[in-house]
Amino acid sequence: MSEPILLAEGLDRSFGGIHAVNDVSLEIPEGSLHAIIGPNGSGKTTLFNLITGHTRPSAGRVRFAGQDITGMPYSKVARKGLAKSYQITTVFPLLTVFENVRIAAQAAEHSYVFWRPADRIKSVVRHTEQVLERIGLAHERDTIASNLSHGDQRRLDLAIALATSPRLLLLDEPTAGMSPTETAATVKLVEELNADVTILMIEHKMDVILSIADRITVLHQGEKLFEGAPAEVKSHPRVQEVYLTGSL
């Protein structure tokens, strides 16, 4: 059996004596769609930051694509093929949609040199256009990002992450603040993307997760409460208790 694309072992992080994440392990096989759920403050975002290198773990290790990336700077982690979409709405508000995605596409050119021939630039442009097409933002390519609707801004965020040609895509609440229609469209998009890329996502909306995830990890107060297939999570009494009654 091949090694999972992402392997986190015993991740731990405390802020001022409080464990934000406490001994959490994850195993994400290539091609899967894995979700992390949990009430507010359960450590989901911190766990993401530990994986991407934005925050250093107090203990534990992260392996990505067969390589130890624990403590590696996030810029380097990104170049290895681990992309994260952000909860912040717009990435570069004053640039056009096309430019936003293009920056990410450029960054993905691994042997990047400053003075490169025109055909390499063309390949970046083509890649950018493909991503926009795929995400459904091609018609907005010259719109200044801050003028997009909220739903489109979130999709732009997704397009940027996708443009770095990641092997693993981390999505932090991709449907946050979206209307039911927008949510449905995004869920469909995430499912489509999963055909090519492994996805690890944080999500608040239970129904969204249950319909698309292969496997779900439930976090509660920084600890792993339960992990299993959607059906198991749904029927697990502790999960219901924690999730339905909030963080109590």
Added chain:
Amino acid sequence: MDQLVSQLLLGLVSGALLVLLALGLNLIFGLLEFINFSHGALYMVGAYVASYLAAATGSIWLALLVVPIVMLLVGAGLERTIIRPMYGRDQVDALLLTFGLTYVLIEGIRMIAGSGGRRVRAPELLDFQVPLGIGRPIPAYLLFVVLVVALVVGGLWLFLQRTDVGLVVRAGIRDHVMIRALGVRFDRYRTLVFAIGVAVAGIAGVLTGPITGVYPEMGADILILAFVVVVVGGMGSFWGAVAAGLLIGVLVSLTTLYASVYAGIVPFVLMILVMTFRPRGLLGAT
């Protein structure tokens, strides 16, 4: 009337040179969040290199080509060695470091070239007066300076707007954490932008030589004004720096004509007014 027109043109020329320094400062501050106090001294070094090249070859043509390249390398070398460790540290550290560098450069030039300064001849090809129809004829060299500045400013603008490197620089000025999170090798962009800023200062140095000659302290005077230009134009604003540079050049020049004792304080009064009533600068973003 004649005098007014002449003085106006002289103001535009000195303003244009200010613009080159201010744009470099602005770009470096924008992307690197680094206040380069040694920018004026580097401009002076460029001017001296040009003065020796001009003495050896008889004109500044070669210097116009060579000095930007030399200063590009000097800038890249400085960024990779002594500037880089300052990132993320207190701004005071950056100020002290580049303040020190300024005096090392000034004293270094004094040791090599003496304290007296050097004269630089304008190219023979441009040694004639251009009649403008209004006012007195203007030396062709001054028009040439304005032309070169316009080309450099236009080139920088196209570089920022049209190239993929420029795109990352613009985005990085807004949010460099995000740029890095996408996997961009941000350190290379920092080196490049610092080097470009220094090279542009070098070009300004080359152009200044035939107007005022070169002397060790030439950078100190213009640096302060360049900072004023950046503040008045708006931190991070490209066209703000251009507009404010020309404006201050002209204002100083006209004040010299009508009330010369006040010429020295005009830029600073303007800066105080801008900081009080429009802190983001003339064209600065909110």
